[in-house]
Amino acid sequence: MPKIAKSAIVVPSKLDHAARQEFIDALYRVHCEVFDGVSRDSFAKYVVESPAEHTWINVHRNDAGEIVGYFALHIFERELAGQPSAIFRAEAGTLRAYRGGNTNTRFGLKLGVPYLLRYPGRRVYYLGSLVHPSSYSLFAKHFDVVWPSARHPPPPAVLAFMDELANSFGLERVSPDNPLTRQVHWITRDSEVERSYWRNCDKPAARFFIEANPGYSEGNGLVTLIRVDAHNLRHAISAFFAERYTRRKEGLMVTLYRLPIGGQLLRPAEVIRRLKATALFGSFDAPSLATLAESAQIVALPAGKTIFRAGDPGNELYVIARGAAYVLAGSESEGEDHIIDQLATGAMFGEIAMLSGERRSASLRTATATLLIEISREALFSILEANPKLSEVLWKNFAARRFDDCVRGLPAWKTLERAARLAVVDAGQHRLLAAGERAEVSAGEMLLVLLGNVQVEQAGTSTVVRAPALFDTKQAMAVTANGAARIVCIAR
Incomplete structure (x- = not known):
């Protein structure tokens, strides 16, 4: 995977006019690979020729010396409520292939x-108008008090x-x-994956951001405010160094695990604890967790090893016992090798494909x-x-997630708190249908197709529907399974 080879700080005010225009052009080319909706003039005004009292831009280059990313930090010095104050603002963009490091975090701490x-004695704030869940998640990860957030x-x-x-x-x-929520017009060029x-x-953090924006x-953009005080700064520095320390320690543990004595380093009690901490297995009783832990495979992998690829069958789910993994968009065989997100110790992945029988939607x-707990x-x-x-508890948990994914962006549902949305589906009636089996859905009920594909007949029309799908109409429906399928009938 390509990496950032070098980063250097540029102070735009120290460039002459010609050099600054050339610099704007170079950064804007990168920007246009990441975002849409912003003209060159607007980009220059926000990023390079900002009216801030201080502007620094950390420029990332690859081995060939090409610019592949930037992080601009601005400090606006103002008088707020009669007190001298500073407002930190920032913009960033990095080409997909070069994402995944924490270079920008180091840069922010180095200057901040x-x-x-x-x-x-100066009050200092960070003010963002964040346009992507990944950006918001990064701030939520490093700072304790972020406004707005679910906790604050x-x-x-x-x-x-x-x-x-x-x-x-x-x-x-x-x-x-x-x-x-504000009009920023920076549209991230996300793929469908x-x-x-x-x-x-x-x-x-990502779920909160999407619900709020x-x-x-x-x-x-979601207006985001962070008080850059001693408490938040200690938390950010601690999180930064803890992540580096944890990675090194876990890397050593994984290396030791691959030795003959390594099997003793991840004891059954820890496997049970890791499984119990996940949303999917949190409701399992002790005997069931012990049985599941006994059947688990412990997989030790070096850095850079593919766990699975998009399009692979989903026969297993995984929990990261130690280490970290990148979520990659698309199929590596097709050259789509850019990072969407990073998962850390304790994260579960692969459960959607395993439970639904679908193929993998992304690569890992x-x-x-990394040390993985693998459950078949x-x-x-x-x-x-x-x-x-x-079984009933697990499928209810799975249905809650699928239902929430279907409705939370819809106008009629997005104003409800997540707990209220989940209460609706929790009262639904689950039906497991064999191939050819027919079920009736009463008028006024919603139909959630949880697994498989079914034929839905309604008002004289017939439609083949593949999970996950939600029908929210007031008319009665007849559902016929084209293979083994699971549906949920939900009263309004």
Whole structure:
């Protein structure tokens, strides 16, 4: 995988006019590979010729010396509520093939910390209008208090302050009654695989961002405020170095695991603990978890090893016991090898394809030496067959995720909290249909096709539908399974 070979800081104000225009052209070429909707003049105004008191741009180059990414950091010095204050703002863009490092985090800390030390009495904030869930997730990962977030909804005074700041930077509201979504017009060039991944992503920060800013794919930004104080800064520095330390430690553990004595390094109790911590297996009782752990395979892989490719059969799911993995868009055999996201220790992946029988929708590759807990479909389903109550819980959890993925972006549903949406599907009636079996769906019920494909007859028309799909109409339906299928009938 290509890597950033060198990064260097450029101060645009130190360039003469001709050099600055050439610099703008070079960065804008990269920008256009990442974003749509922004003219060269607008890009120059925001990124290179910003009116901020201080602007630094970290420029990333590959081995050939070509610019492959940038991270621009601006500091606006203002008087707010009678106190000297600083507003940090930033823009970034990196070509797909070169994503996945933490170069920008180091750059931000390198410039931000000295500024805070130089002006200890100054209030400092980061103000973003974030246009992608990956950006928001990065801030949520490194800072403890981020407004808005699921843990920290902005208090009225903070919300008013965020609104005032966003207005002062000329960010227009998307809707008059929502001060947090603004028209930014930076549209990320996501592939369909990337859009699907983020729509279905289980990361709490990503889910929060998409619910708070459902129009991000149209170039709308979520106003995000972080108080850059001692608490948040300590948290960011700690998270940064903890990640580096953990990677090295886990890499060593994985290496040791591959030795003859290595099997003792991941004991059954830890396998059970890792499985219990996942949303899918959190409801399993102790005997079932022990049985599942006994059937698990422990797989030790070096960095850069492909776990599976898009289009592969989904016969297993995985939990990262130690290490990290990249989610890649498309099929590596077709040259689509760009990073969508990174999964860390404790993350589960592959469960959608395994439970649904679908093929893999994305590729996974280890980012570091990685230890995986592998659960086969055969092992899991044998436990479910022996424990109908456990099976019911698992399929309800799976249906809740599928249902939420289907409805959370729809106008009639997106205003509801996630808990309220899940309560609707939780009361649904599950039906497992054999091939050719027919089921009736009453008028006023919704139909969630959870697994397989079915033929839906409604008002004289017939449609073949493949899971996952949701029918939300007021008319009665007749459903015939074309093969083994699972449906959920949901009362309104």
